[in-house]
Amino acid sequence: MSTWTKTADPGAPPGADAFLSVRDLRVRFSTEDGTVHAVDGISFDLARGRTLGVVGESGSGKSVTGLSVLGLHDPRTTEVTGRILLDGQEVTGAREKTLERLRGARMAMVFQDSLTALSPYHTVGEQIAEPYRRHTGASRREARRRAIEMLGRVGIPSPRLRADDYPHQFSGGMRQRAMIAMALVCDPGLLIADEPTTALDVTVQAQILDLLEDLRQEFGSAIVLITHDLGVVAEIADDVLVMYAGRVVERGPAAEVLRSPRHPYxxxxxxxxxxxxxxxxxxxxxxxxxxxxxxxxxxxxxxxxxxxxxxxxxxxxxxxxxxxxxxxxxxxxxxxxxxxxxxxxxxxxxxxxxxxx
Structure with missing residues (x-):
């Protein structure tokens, strides 16, 4: 089943099987030097159980797109227009309370730098348990049990003991696994992974990619994989968007795009x-x-x-x-x-x- 609609028309309705629909997304940042046109009119659909690779050089608009889907831009300095629908619910322009209910429960993000994304003041187990308590109303004991379960599912050895460790006591690969556990603790339908294998050695990279693929099959989540690494795209992506200067310059099934590119970039x-x-x-x-x-x-x-x-x-x-x-x-x-x-x-x-x- 394709993730794509038949047309890139910004006014086209979302695909019938789309869990995430983006239409004519534009993101502009106000700076002292002028307006930065970070994302300039992109549209795509993504169904559950599919993985979309978003590739391009630094500054092409990949991460800005992911942050827009989660509503994480500062509205005081950022103008976001277009439509973002998550399972039919409008995200663009939604109230912060609505976005807080969606984040973690319906959509989640694995950030690029796990060391700075995790709080140094709380244990890993506490940080995984906190969103589970917030979204489900579970007790502390139930949330801790769920956190330990998730650490085990992402391959952390001795999860009951490691849940009481702090992020600096984890290796880079283990922190990334903990971030994935935190993102998936509430079984969200959409997972956005921003450069999840950056700065990891090749063995750990392979393990993280295998983990994402296993979790996609287990949870049936839609995954947006933001990366500059075409090898990663070839490994697990079903489809790919190639971005340049905030625009989509090529799109299609990953195998076809990598085998027979149609854009010089x-x-x-x-x-x-x-x-x-x-x-x-x-x-x-x-x-x-x-x-x-x-x-x-x-x-x-x-x-x-x-x-x-x-x-x-x-x-x-x-x-x-x-x-x-x-x-x-x-x-x-x-x-x-x-x-x-x-x-x-x-x-x-x-x-x-x-x-x-």
């Missing part, structure tokens, strides 16, 4: 990742240039200043005309899918364009 991300079946002597090819300032995003296609294929489109179309957002399997690019497939397969070379260096 996606191709660039894949070209910078080593392959097990590749030539060990072959140099990796980084994406040239730097991400744009979101205080003053480029006109037209935001990627055009870094793109090696603008000459294939011709004229100044890439600089002047913003591509339509992709619906279903597609890319926000002026190249046709067939032309992109031929170019990216290496059968032809890009003609010089304004983005070439």
């Amino acid at each position: 996606t191709r660039g991300l894949l070209g910078s990742v080593p392959r097990l079946d590749g030539d060990v002597e072959e140099d990796l090819v980084p994406v040239p240039g730097s991400p744009p300032s979101l205080l003053d995003p480029p006109s037209g296609c935001a990627f055009h200043p870094r793109c090696a294929f603008t000459g294939e489109v011709g004229g100044t179309r890439c600089a002047d005309e913003r591509p339509k957002p992709p619906g279903g399997r597609g890319a926000a690019c002026h190249l046709t899918a067939d032309r992109a497939r031929a170019l990216f397969a290496g059968r032809t070379r890009p003609r010089p364009g304004r983005g070439d260096s």
Whole structure:
């Protein structure tokens, strides 16, 4: 079953099977230097039991999107427009009391830095038990029993003893597991995991990914996996959104996007990742240039200043005309899918364009 609607039209109704629906989401931050256009009109659907990978460089709007879904932006400095529906309930513009009832019970987030996300003043068991007590009305004894149960389910050894430890007494991988236990203690329908494997060694990364997959199957949760690691996406994501400068530039089933990218940015991300079946002597090819300032995003296609294929489109179309957002399997690019497939397969070379260096 696909997570996608047939169209990316911001006014389209949510998919019939969608647990999370996002329509034309825009997030702007007010700063002393001006307005930061952090997220610029993204739309997607996600069904329960599915995992959506959201990938892109730092500053592409991935984490801002996740925080928007949970209503965690400061309304004094942030403008959030569009629609976010969780199982049909409007999240955008909801009262803080409504959001507090939803967070933990219906939706939860695993934050990137578990050491700073966990309080150093309370034991791990207390921090897992607290949201369970708040949302279910359980007693302290019942909540502690539930916290110990969850620590055991995420693979913490001797959970009854470790529940009384503080976060600094846990390793990085164990803290991440504890964060996942806290997020899932109330069986939420939506789990947003923001870079859950960052700064972990490869063995622990594999364990965390296996854990997320096991918990998705056990709880039937919808998972949004925010990452810059395409290997992680290939491992567990069903579908993928590729974000650049706050916009979705490519979307579709993860296997198809990784096997046959249609946007030059996606191709660039894949070209910078080593392959097990590749030539060990072959140099990796980084994406040239730097991400744009979101205080003053480029006109037209935001990627055009870094793109090696603008000459294939011709004229100044890439600089002047913003591509339509992709619906279903597609890319926000002026190249046709067939032309992109031929170019990216290496059968032809890009003609010089304004983005070439």
